[in-house]
Amino acid sequence: MKDLERELKLKPGSFYAAFGSKDRLYALALERYAQEGLERLDALVDDIGPMAALKRHPMAILDYDKSATQACMLAKTYLELNALGHELSHNAASQLSRVETRFAEIFAAAQVKGEIGPQHDPNLLAQRYQSDILGMRISAERTDVNAQAIAEDISARLDRL
Amino acid sequence: MKDLERELKLKPGSFYAAFGSKDRLYALALERYAQEGLERLDALVDDIGPMAALKRHPMAILDYDKSATQACMLAKTYLELNALGHELSHNAASQLSRVETRFAEIFAAAQVKGEIGPQHDPNLLAQRYQSDILGMRISAERTDVNAQAIAEDISARLDRL
DNA sequence: TATATACTTGAGTGATCACTCAATAAAGGG
């Protein structure tokens, strides 16, 4: 809160008039975070098609704003607050599901275009893909792990579907 | 601390006499956590060999103590405390590296036995494997994700090396 | 200009945090 007050140049009273509470603003931040991530993904799909977008997405995540924390804000929030039984863990969980659903839609689109065999379940592919990305993003925050190699491997694995 | 005092039946003074500080005990807990995980892994290797152990390990993690939090304590600690610049994030990071190193050794052993082709780098395989497991363990903490399917997929992928 | 309305201010509130320490009790040695 101190950091926010300084950066936003809002005294506590103004902050609470504007946002209601720390948690309310945090919920908004979670939503925007997920929204912007999805927009970048959708832009990729529009540019290069569903399968190519899924293959490119992991590396795009690593390239995007290297200065910021690499691990997923939704996952971090979920893990941290689920353990405490905090309300906001539900927000984080539903945003994660929202992203997962979009992944599934893109896998399904790739399947329709024949880029993935019809034997695969797009929902399972999406869960595995999201799991891979969460792992990669944790790894990317470590200094002694080659996250690029992991991103490349995630992409390479999509070729073998 | 309240929880610890209640469970350990130690008043604050006794706690600090015994453990020094909250962080000192936490460091011990991180070490034990990593140690016990490695011991279960090594037992698996002894029982069924390196490659079979790596294939079985993901599902074994999900089976072990389902009542507890599924996400990796080392990863959770690292993510949470690295963001705050906290000392203990280094402890968590080095325990993660210790586990990663053990994975690499097991991959190397599998390679010696001819269960994995010689073109693979055991260190990279270990990083990707650990990343997969961290992702799986996050997914396992979500109620709407089929973590078993992810575990099976991690194993299945090892067959294609 | 006069007055009503909206926004801003920052000292202050109660709760909780990790932690301390003087007092007390228990254990061990001669």
Next chain:
DNA sequence: CCCTTTATTGAGTGATCACTCAAGTATATA
């Protein structure tokens, strides 16, 4: 049995947390 040492106790400390609110300032309307 006394005395030294070691362990336990729990009220209390200062720091920090999210948050409040009465007072002050700016803005809009008549």
